[in-house]
Amino acid sequence: MSIISPLTTPISHFTSHISRLTSHAGFRKYFFNTGWLFAEKVLRMAVGLFVGVWVARYLGPAQYGLLNYALAFVGLFSAFATLGLDGIVVRELIKDESKRDELLGTAFWLKIMGAIVMLIMIAIAVQFTSNDHYTNILVFIIAGSTIFQAFNVIDFYFQAKVLGKFIAMVNSITLLLSSIVKIALILYKAPLIAFVWAVAFDNLILALGYIYFYRKVSRHHDKPSILTSHLSYFTSHIFHLTFNKKIAISLLKDSWPLILSGLAIMIYMRIDQVMLQEMIGSEAVGQYSAAVRISEAWYFIPMVISNSLFPAIVNAKKQSEELYYARLQRLYDLMVWMSIAIALPMTFLSDWVVNLLYGSAYSQAGSVLMIHIWAGVFVSLGLSFGKYLLVENYTNKYFNRTLIGAVANIILNYFLIPRYGIKGAAIATLIGQFIANYGYDFFDKDLHRQLKIKTMCFFPFHLFKKSI
16 A cells, blocks of 8 residues: 655645646746746846946946936936827737727827927926036937837737737847947947937837837738838838827827826936936936946846736735735735845945946945935835736826825935935935835825735734735
8 A cells, every 4th residue: 555645635736737837828928928028137137237337437427427317317208208108009909909000000100299299398408407518419319319219119019919029039139239339339439429329229229120020920011021121111001000090099098197107207216317417417427327227227126026926916806805915915025025135235235346346436336326225125115016006096196106206306306415415316216215105105095004014014024924
């Protein structure tokens, strides 16, 4: 008589479940789609950090600061170029693919118009800055290249069709070419303006990559022989496939709150660099930007985790509220303690890390990194919290908390930068993230349960309770 271990049955059930799951076509489709996107993000972090550090060392704090100021200034207005259409167009493509051409064509032209509006607004805004002529040229080169981002509507199609492979391939090819160009500029001792043109080049290559792969997967036309015919195909396709006024109104009706939210997000993510430029100068922006680049390098990880796990949490709500909130608690726990595990050692190693990567020229960046790295705790928490707000249809609260965080960041920067310099900007960012992703809940009774769940994250004794 054979002896059966008490573990045999659970293990066999587990392996059987895994086998069924991996053999499921839907699971494989979404798993490999996520895998492609995650791999591309890891590659982007590694290569982007390496090349970015090299560029920073080559340019030095002052010129590197000017480059980042131009990027940040344009970023403040980027919500008008994107128009908050990303998720909405994907949703509509999933609902009714028969409208693909009209949706993509309309979204394309809306983005073109949005980019033109953005350029006009930037032209007005620079009149109220202390920018010299050269700085404004840098700003407008970057701003002008956003026209190419209209072709990112192809990304929406790939998302709707769960074709993450092509998104990852386009982004990886662009990253590779961009890195080669920037390394070549360094080796040939190019001036700052060449690196600004490299940003425009990135947007152009990304657009051409999307055009190429869109044509490749399209079944309506024969495959063209050269890249220019891909461009010709897509532009003629969009030009003739039309701008549908009714669809445009419908898209903008859904997206306008997201435009405002996107504007608020960019303000409290980038206003610190703009205010540092105005209040101290480009060298301060360079020191600060070097620290922020390290601090934000890992942000894609909580983004991928929250995107991957949240559908399971939403499905739990269909079973019971208790299960729903228990799983939500565990997601928040994961986000907070993963962030703390990164922030804690970086607090003590910040000066060493900055010196290792950037050299002694960026000696002030270490103190900024020591503070700014803790903002990641509330950024990670906010990524999951934001999804909760969207699922519960609390879109007004989503905007309100973002707006309050942005306003708080501006006010704090105004008072803290003159007193503490670049460290003041880091403190303002940390407090702004705290207010938007935690403090806001104190003043909204609908979010008091969320406040309790978030607070529990910082008291790890509940982690040892029996899992649900």
